[in-house]
Amino acid sequence: MERHVPHFQEELDTLKTRLLAMGGLAEDRVRLAVRALVDRDAPMLDTVLVSDEAINRLHIEIDDRCLKLLALRQPMAIDLRAIVSAVKINTDLERVGDLAVNIAEAAARYLQHPPVKELIDIPRMADLAKDMLRDALDAFVRRDLQLARHVLDRDDALDTLKIHVFRSLLDHMMRAPDTIEPAMDLILISRHLERIGDHATNVAEDVIFLVSARDVRHHQHDLP
Amino acid sequence: MERHVPHFQEELDTLKTRLLAMGGLAEDRVRLAVRALVDRDAPMLDTVLVSDEAINRLHIEIDDRCLKLLALRQPMAIDLRAIVSAVKINTDLERVGDLAVNIAEAAARYLQHPPVKELIDIPRMADLAKDMLRDALDAFVRRDLQLARHVLDRDDALDTLKIHVFRSLLDHMMRAPDTIEPAMDLILISRHLERIGDHATNVAEDVIFLVSARDVRHHQHDLP
Numbered sequence: 001m002e003r004h005v006p007h008f009q010e011e012l013d014t015l016k017t018r019l020l021a022m023g024g025l026a027e028d029r030v031r032l033a034v035r036a037l038v039d040r041d042a043p044m045l046d047t048v049l050v051s052d053e054a055i056n057r058l059h060i061e062i063d064d065r066c067l068k069l070l071a072l073r074q075p076m077a078i079d080l081r082a083i084v085s086a087v088k089i090n091t092d093l094e095r096v097g098d099l100a101v102n103i104a105e106a107a108a109r110y111l112q113h114p115p116v117k118e119l120i121d122i123p124r125m126a127d128l129a130k131d132m133l134r135d136a137l138d139a140f141v142r143r144d145l146q147l148a149r150h151v152l153d154r155d156d157a158l159d160t161l162k163i164h165v166f167r168s169l170l171d172h173m174m175r176a177p178d179t180i181e182p183a184m185d186l187i188l189i190s191r192h193l194e195r196i197g198d199h200a201t202n203v204a205e206d207v208i209f210l211v212s213a214r215d216v217r218h219h220q221h222d223l224p
Numbered sequence: 225m226e227r228h229v230p231h232f233q234e235e236l237d238t239l240k241t242r243l244l245a246m247g248g249l250a251e252d253r254v255r256l257a258v259r260a261l262v263d264r265d266a267p268m269l270d271t272v273l274v275s276d277e278a279i280n281r282l283h284i285e286i287d288d289r290c291l292k293l294l295a296l297r298q299p300m301a302i303d304l305r306a307i308v309s310a311v312k313i314n315t316d317l318e319r320v321g322d323l324a325v326n327i328a329e330a331a332a333r334y335l336q337h338p339p340v341k342e343l344i345d346i347p348r349m350a351d352l353a354k355d356m357l358r359d360a361l362d363a364f365v366r367r368d369l370q371l372a373r374h375v376l377d378r379d380d381a382l383d384t385l386k387i388h389v390f391r392s393l394l395d396h397m398m399r400a401p402d403t404i405e406p407a408m409d410l411i412l413i414s415r416h417l418e419r420i421g422d423h424a425t426n427v428a429e430d431v432i433f434l435v436s437a438r439d440v441r442h443h444q445h446d447l448p
Contacts, residue, residue, distance in 0.1 A: 067308060074298045084291060087308055088315060170405065177401050181394065184411070191415075 008073050015065050015086055016141045022058045022093045023137040027130050029055070029100035030196060034126040037107035037189065038119050045111070048104035055097040062090045078210065085206040089140060092199040096133065099192045099199075106185040106192070113182040116172055122186065125161045125193040128154060132200035139207045148211075151204035158197040165190040232297050239289050239310055240365045246282045246317045247361040251354050253279070253324035254420060258350040261331035261413065262343050269335070272328035279321040286314045302434065309430040313364060316423040320357065323416045323423075330409040330416070337406040340396055346410065349385045349417040352378060356424035363431045372435075375428035382421040389414040 006014070029048050036044035066087045069075065075083060132151050139147040169183040230238070253272050260268035290311045293299065299307060356375050363371035393407040 067305065070294065070308070071300060071304055076295060080291065080295055084294065084308075084311055087311060091312060091315070170408070173397070173404050174401055177398055180397050180404070184394070184408075187408070188415075191412075 008069075008075070008079070011065070011069060011073070012079065012082065015062065015069070015083070018058065018062050018065065019086060019089060019093070020137055020141060022055065022062060022090065023133060025055050025058065026093050026096040026100065027133060029097055030103065030126060030130055030193075033100050033103040033107060034123055034189075034193075036104070037110065038123055040111055040115070042108065042111055045104050045108050048100055049108065052097045052101060055094060059090060059094045059097075063087065066090070078213075081210050081213070085140065085210050088206055089137070089203050092202050096196050096199050099196055103189050103192045106188045110182050110185040110189075113179075116169070116179045116182045116186060119186075121161050121165045121168075122190060122193070125158060125165070125190060125197075128158050128161070129193050129196040129200065132158070132197050133203070136200045136203035136207065139204060140210070143207070143211050145208060145211050148204040148207035151200055155197055155201050158194055162190050162194045232293075232299070232303070235289070235293060235297070236303065236306065239286070239293070239307070242282065242286050242289065243310060243313060243317070244361055244365060246279065246286060246314065247357060249279050249282065250317050250320040250324065251357060253321055254327065254350060254354055254417075257324050257327040257331060258347055258413075258417075260328070261334065262347055264335055264339070266332070266335055269328050269332050272324055273332065276321045276325060279318060283314060283318045283321075287311065290314070302437075305434050305437070309364065309434050312430055313361070313427050316426050320420050320423050323420055327413050327416045330412045334406050334409040334413075337403075340393070340403045340406045340410060343410075345385050345389045345392075346414060346417070349382060349389070349414060349421075352382050352385070353417050353420040353424065356382070356421050357427070360424045360427035360431065363428060364434070367431070367435050369432060369435050372428040372431035375424055379421055379425050382418055386414050386418045 029052065032044060033048045035041070036048065066083050069083050070080075073079075132154050135147050136151045138144065139151065166187055169187050173180045173183045253276065256268060257272045259265070260272070290307050293307050294304075297303075356378050359371050360375045362368065363375065390411055393411050397404045397407045
């Protein structure tokens with residue numbers, strides 16, 4: 001039987017597929033954590049808290065693939081930039097997985113208290129952050145400049161929601177000091193969601209750099 | 225006049241020097257922001273808020289150096305891993321610069337109110353985080369495994385300080401609801417400092433991976 005030696009483009013495609021898989025896992029965990037918070041479902045939270053083994057394995061595997069591609073294939077120009085971008089995106093996705101755990105931890109504390117308020121803006125923030133992340137990864141895979149720019153455009157909306165969550169909860173805390181502890185946890189969750197948006201923004205900026213070889217970072221779009 | 229073409233090792237050394245310079249800038253900004261908070265010095269805060277132009281320029285320059293080294297020198301083995309690590313470390317340092325701005329923003333809000341309490345743990349957290357960051361970078365430059373491990377060891381101390389800050393401020397908020405707003409800002413500052421420690425930890429993990437070619441991430445030391 002002949003051993004199949006994959007072509008470089010095949011290996012690049014596999015790398016992209018693995019990054020998408022990693023993004024899917026990270027997104028799932030964020031979705032689960034926020035749904036468990038809204039539904040006050042402690043067992044569902046536990047599934048997020050228990051282990052992110054799959055993400056961690058994939059993180060190491062992707063790093064390894066990138067190093068091997070750099071070492072063995074010595075790619076040039078856009079392929080080189082794509083692989084270096086993949087290393088960075090891999091780090092961003094791993095942090096999103098960590099943030100899902102942080103959200104689940106704060107949610108578990110939140111569930112120890114009676115609900116402070118109906119949760120409307122936090123699920124909205126979660127949806128927005130997840131959409132930004134998915135679009136940023138799609139933009140990377142398809143090298144789609146327009147989609148990457150669309151990710152950057154939504155960062156302000158996420159910021160506005162975060163400020164709204166903060167002000168509304170500050171108001172609750174002032175009026176009812178017994179809500180201070182759970183309100184704090186909701187504020188922390190909104191900040192974790194904002195950071196997921198930041199990671200999506202990082203990925204989108206990498207895509208713009210990759211495709212246009214122009215560095216948008218530190219120009220039109222200042223990081224928070 | 226003959227044009228000097230630098231050797232590969234010379235270019236690697238320059239890369240290290242530039243990373244150290246970037247680390248120094250990031251560390252300075254954190255130090256300034258926390259000192260301005262403690263001294264209630266609004267003009268000093270402004271110097272942090274005004275611009276991180278120097279860090280941003282260095283961030284782009286270092287990324288560029290790494291890509292050029294990868295493209296033109298096609299390094300192998302430990303040199304390849306060192307350059308890929310430099311790309312990651314560069315990202316971590318840029319985020320530390322962003323966190324200094326976040327600290328300065330929260331500090332500026334904090335200064336609008338009377339002091340909530342004497343600040344003891346927050347300057348301690350800042351010192352610890354800065355030391356971790358500096359040691360992590362030194363460990364990278366000197367490929368010093370032991371120093372890198374010493375960085376990881378201190379992450380728990382930073383976490384303990386953060387929990388202490390949180391509990392003590394929660395107590396203030398419960399007893400005096402008019403301290404809620406400024407106390408929130410101190411809690412946020414302690415979390416920004418914790419994240420600086422996380423970035424130092426990332427750098428230290430990269431060093432251990434680089435030197436021992438063994439992946440410590442997701443094993444002995446779980447990220448928060």
